Amino acid sequence: MQPLREVTIERLGSAGDGVAETPEGSLFVAGTLPGERITARPVGKRGEGQAADAVEILAASPDRVVPPCPHFLTECGACALQHWAMPAYAAWKRARLVEALERAGQPGVAVAEMVIAAPNTRRRADLALKRLQGGAMALGFHQRGSAAVADLSTCHVLDPALVALFRPLRELLRRMPALKREGSAVLNLLDSGPDLLLRTDGPIDASQRAMLAAFGTTHGIPRVAWALKDGVVENAAQAGPVFLNLSGVRVAPAPGAFLQAAPEGEAAIIAAVLAGLASQKLPVRARIADLYAGIGTLSFPLSARGRVAAYEGDAAAVATLDAAARKAGGQVEAIRRDLAYRPLLPAELNRFGAVVLDPPYNGAVEQVAQITRSTVAVVIYVSCNPVALARDAASLVKAGFKVTSAVPVDQFRWSPHLESVVSFRR
Structure with a gap:
């Protein structure tokens, strides 16, 4: 066991850990804040x-x-910053976007x-x-830096409609032989209600399908x-339609589909x-490319400004987007x-405004490298990673683009992750 160190936390790192500088290098300590004096024990590289407790x-x-x-x-590693007062937390997160733009060569942007x-x-x-000894079932997020599963009774981030399923779902899976050792449960809260995708390490039979159907009906x-x-x-069991409304368009997401994390965050991203786009004075009905379009979260609101070509690599997402776009009147074209x-x-890019x-x-x-070689003059970049944003924005800036607006959106509350919407014009 390594000896204790008395150190002062100087700043937070990108993962939300406190960072202390020592003669031997940086010490990363979870659960600490800038300015705190602590004793810490190094636990590994x-x-x-070094990481430290x-x-x-x-x-x-x-x-x-x-x-x-x-x-x-103490158990769950999903949140990193619940111990920080909101004004200081918000200032730190917003500063991450400011710093990313500075690294990209755009200091002084009004964020x-x-x-x-x-x-x-x-x-x-x-x-x-995770199946535990004796047949019990652990259900939750992983513990910090570990493959161990934190068995959760509550969560202050998730919608209560999803948290309410923790206990009955845990009990259901405890009785299902399809989950031998480990698996996952993806819960999406759609406008039609909760949607559940199970991944297990064993097969399900007719009796287990009946259990899933009864569970769905009950809950x-x-x-x-x-x-x-x-x-x-x-589909192991389906008792009714599933749907989600995206800017007035009803879509039917596939099981486990990627959604923007929170409705409030989604609305803020769309607004930004x-x-x-409005600030760029595009020609009326300009063609717009929506890249990495998913199920159409941005494609449908963008279609009010012009015809949208929505590109996405995931087959299920493209199928969802295409079916909804056809019913919505054809202003959005889904392309896999x-x-x-x-x-x-x-x-290809030169065709778009x-x-x-x-x-x-x-x-x-x-x-982004292809965009810099095109004649496209307007780029709106939605990022969930300030480090990647800084790198890609630097490429755009070197090609003659300037940042015209930057909006930080925190839909991953209490985590170090930050969503940003940054507009560029050549």
């Missing part, structure tokens, strides 16, 4: 520094508050005030499942789906994208294309 807080920050969740840090999703509003959860879940080992998803391997080339992209966590290196 982390990058060029806080043993005692000798001098607490005035911004330290009591975390609302009993599982915070908007951050929109913060309220507690208990997140509508999507990917829960880990108001129109559809319960099950993922086979080869990744194929089938539309405001960014994996932009990581086949980004739109300059000749504006490009909107909402890439995955690692950003869009290759696609």
Whole structure:
């Protein structure tokens, strides 16, 4: 066991851990805040520094508050910052966007005030499942830095309609032999009610299908789906239609579909994208490319400004988007294309008056490179990772783009993750 160190936390790292600088390098300590004096015990390597556990807080920050969740840090690793007062927390998150733009070569941008999703509003959860000794079932998020599953009784981030399913779902899975050792449960809260996708390490039979059907009926879940080992998803039980309204368009998401985390966050992102476009004075009915379109969260509101070509690589998402777009009147064209391997080339991009992209966590290196070589003048970039945003924005800036607006959106409350909508004009 390593000896205790007495250190002062100087700042927060990108993962929300406190960082202390020592002669041996950086020390990363979860659950600490800037300015705090603590004793910590190093527990292992982390990058060029060391991870450490806080043993005692000798001098607490005035911004330290009591975390609302009993599982915070001691068990569940999903949240990192419940112990920080909201004004200081919000300022730090907003500063992450400011710093990303500075690294991209755009200092001094007027970054908007951050929109913060309220507690208990997140509508999507990917829960880990683990069979314990004696047959009991653990259901929850992973513990911090571990494959162990925190068995949750509550959650202050998720919508209560999803939290209410924890106990009955745990009891159902305890009785299902399809879950031998481990699996997952993806819960989406749609306008039609909760939607459940189970992934298990064993097959389900007719009797277990009957159990799932009864569970769905009892708990108001129109559809319960099950993922086979080869990744194929089938409906184990469906008692009614599933649907979600996106900007007035009804879509029928596939089981486990990706959704924006919170309705309030989704609305803020859409508003920022539309405001960014409005400020650019595009020609009336200009063509717009929506890249990484998913099920159409941005495609449908964008269609009020012009004809939208929506590109997405996931087959189920494209099918959902295409079916909804056809019913909505044809202003949106859904196109399946994996932009990581086949980004739109300059000749294709040149047909559009504006490009909107909402890439995955690692950003869009290759696609942004093609945009810089095109004649596209307007780009709206929706990011969930300030580090990737800084890198991709730097490429755009080097190609002659300037940031015209930047809006931070915190729909991942109490986590270090930040959504941003940044508008560029060449």
